[in-house]
Amino acid sequence: MPERYESEGAISGAGMGGAMDLAVTEAETLERTPEGPDGSGPAGKPRSLWSDAWRDLRRNPVFIVSALVICFLVVISLWPSLIASGNPLKCDLAKAQEGSQPGHPFGYDGQGCDVYTRTVYGARKSVTVGVCATLGVALLGSVLGGLAGFFGGFWDSLLSRVTDIFFAIPVVLGGLVLLSVVTSNTVWPVIGFMVLLGWPQISRIARGSVITAKQNDYVQAARALGASNSRILLRHIAPNAVAPVIVVATIALGTYIALEATLSYLGVGLKPPTVSWGIDISAASPYIRNAPHMLLWPAGALAITVLAFIMLGDAVRDALDPKLR
Amino acid sequence: MGRYVVRRLLQMIPVFIGATLLIFLMVNVMGDPIAGLCGERQCDPATAAQLKKEFGLDKPVWQQYLTYMGNVFTGDFGTAFNGQKVTELMSTAFPVTIRLTIVAILFEIVIGITLGVVTGLRRGHPVDTSVLLLTLVVISVPTFVTGLLLQLLLGVEWGWIKPSVSPDANFGELIVPGLVLASVSLAYVTRLTRTSIAENRRSDYVRTAVAKGLPRRRVVVRHLLRNSLIPVITFIGTDIGALMGGAIVTERIFNIHGVGYQLYQGILRQNTQTVVGFVTVLVLVFLVANLLVDLLYAVLDPRIRYA
């Protein structure tokens, strides 16, 4: 017990803006799992955590719905022309702010662009930002956090301090400062910024779960049998420590998509001619009184996407957490 | 206990230096702020050079940082471009943001924990499902959309509140902005409390308490809640810093002249002194809040003793 509470890496976990905190704190409950009475090795048939979880998920309606939504999103991100025939960059100012009409179910935005087409095409960049940022954060975070947790000592303390530093800086503030100098109109600066300020969150989780997994009997056994560090880390610890990272990452994915919109609202998100929900939402926000449809559709699409990822993460967490079963 | 606090305080020093250095470098990356001061024309080179010298911008970054930190320790946070002392800006901005944060935290505690307890005790019940869904919706909609919608509906269409906050920014005016600021965290607190309550409900000590025949109320408040609140308090504690610095969006929507506003202005004008000064204080708040949270643990969980 003292070990756990002395290294405040495990307890003070928040900071990536409000939006990121859920992941950290909820995962804490999870990361404790293997210590608990149920986690010390399932009795009876040795079924893996993963097959158990999968069996659970298949029956969970929340999982099915959110997975379907996400599949749909991925498909239209890859091939938007499947359901939208127009060109999102073709706009006619004469039709600015007009409402719904035949062939243009969502109406037109302030520049006279078709809102339906833009909403469909907007999925690509939003999903790209979410997925790439999450992959980057998860990779960097779990490698650094995992190594620090496994080897401990000086590098561990150093990493803990560094994560503290990053947690102390409000994320929106960091975005304003770092992204306001960017002139590139690709998605990479935004993703890079999210990885830069997001990895400590995952590294903290990864570190915690590696420390827990390290103390398991089978790891001690492997070590006693003379297995090398890398073998222990890859074969024995990683598979058992990765669950919390996956959960947090899924939930974080949704929040990254929402964060992109907030950054656009503050004028430092993605830049035209990129089509993204964030850009459209922020462009529509002053018109909320005159032409609410301009705001409603992209914001609705964004909310549904974020919701789908958070619910997916939620379902995965429930499935991976034997205590709540 | 004493040793623990001292060690934690010592650990704060590198974190403090690192965080201020990081933000200092970040603001420096933004480049030369002088050009923005001359309107739509070129600053004449002589004045620009002299301004740079006066703000210490002609020196290498590390030297600027050392000078700055040296001044900070003597209580001099520098001067903003409009000729005002940064400490003066702080003295007007922080009280406003502190009030806003208090309102937000109160919302989190009162509404968040109540909803969390109710849903946690009734898992699977319709109340539980609908609250859970509601929290997800709140999390999914970006704060600025929520804020703009509430401002439009409550402030303009229905006229229940003033759409913006006056310079005095008293508690009454800050209720809606506070709710907007707290909304996402509020949803988290609800979910966190719910999970924690549901988990602890099945623990041995609760079963024992029930078996002893204690009244339900006493079991919930004295045994269940006290233990379940630990992760919630962690969250709220660390959220204080995030709320204060993250109020940029909320303060912008409701025209509140607090920390978020000053930071936003500071960044737009690339005013290193303002931005670094405010962030320095925010980092301190964050570190101290974290320490307090950890100390609160000992109060809440009798099993924890700090050596």
Add this chain to the structure above:
Amino acid sequence: MRGATHATWAAGAAAIALAATACGGGGSDNGGGSGDSGAVLSSSWGDPQNPLEPANTNEVQGGKVLDMIFRGLKRYDPKTGAAQDMLAEKIDTSDSTNFTVTVKSGWKFSNGEPVTAQSFVDAWNYGASLKNNQKNAYFFGYIEGYDKVHPDSGKQTADTLSGLKVTGERTFTIKLSQKFSTFPDTLGYPAFAPLPKAFFDNHAAWIKKPVGNGPYQIQSYTKGSKMSLRKWDGYPGDDKAQNGGVDLKVYTDNNTAYTDLMAGNLDLVDDVPAAQLKNVKADLQGRYLNTPAGIIQTLSFPFYDKNWNKSGSQKVRKGLSMAINRKQITDTIFQKTRTPATDWTSPVLGEKGGFQDGLCGDGCEYKPDEAKKLVKEGGGLPGGQVRIGYNADTGSHKEWVDAVCNSINNALDNDKACVGNPVGTFADFRNKITAKKMTGPFRAGWQMDYPLIQNFLQPLYYTNASSNDGHWSNKDFDKLVNQANSETDTAKAISLFQDAEKVVRDNMAAIPLWYQNGSAGWSERLSNVALNPFSVPVYNEIKVG
């Protein structure tokens, strides 16, 4: 040290209080009309960027305050923009180089100090001197000795301008380093305001609470949030305040200010955001104003980039100009608060002042087919795409840049021909311009300093002028401007300036977009609201109640 500061400040405050009570007795008999001359109105404001010194304020928000608390030698008529004598009894010259100024008697600052010739000379010397970091110092650049007090590099060798001499209690002489016939007309610019001794004796206290000689005095000032100005009862001028005072409230976002106006939380918004213009008639039922202001928006080109400065480039520039549907954009995006530009000046100058409707000719008309042809003839767009640079932080430029790009894309039939290129902050935007790092056309807005055609041309297109951001250079243009400046006959001078403007047109040195109007909306409490040609509300004439 701190104690001392406080003591002087307190003494200053006491003096103001005394002055106020001494003159308070007979102050309220000039109200007239229906208004309550004691009532205070609230108005939207933005946080001034620089300290509120007259020679250090170069944007509208600080200018608003200076316009209320200062009166200079000249004042631009709020309606016509013509420069009229204010504190100047007369300004004489025989050679357009040496001027003799006589200051009217009876004027004083609101702390009781009299306004003398010395008040002006001290203020101007302060404004010009390099060591005071005044951002508008270049306004004194025509005065002899400026190169000594404000050298381009190195240390200054004099503290005062040799061209300024106090010759009596109320008279001083100005010697210019070159002929400048309309120089007296520039003296209405706030940088030329007089300053009281208190400014120099206790600068820190003055900055906290500026003291001037205008119809209002500052009651309290919370930086970044609010400034309360109150009518100065002892004000000796004719343009006394018709209301009890003005509370300026800082807004970060003018949409919020407008929302506040609708909710009855604010009396006056002097920049109605484009997004709200569609509702403005219904929301305010006529309490809305949309008048021309001396502001023109253009697109400048980086002439230091050889892609934009080769033979045939002017055809590409003209083609781009003709691909912009100005009327549709001003009607839709700006709801007629901008007027399509047909020259490079502003209608507020009037025909007599040099504005010439249609000088631009077909180059400013929307002709998509011809535009396409011209761009092709000129060798096509450099790099196949134009990226219009603008700053994303203020002024909601994104909307019109996107609209301009869509218009160009539609005209050229290529949806990638033009994209916006936002730069995060204004400072960074200016940095890129100053460092000659722009690669495509970029936003250039020009708000006149004084209503003279010279001000719309020389600072923007003269070789190496302070606001010639595109670094365009043309010998013919420079020659014509020089001739015009030394011309003593105003009509002749203006026609020479127009000839120079035609050189700008023939090269399409910048694409004129539209003339910006000032817009304002106000609450039911107010009447007699007007905007001056600088799009600043004429506060002293507003009636409350």
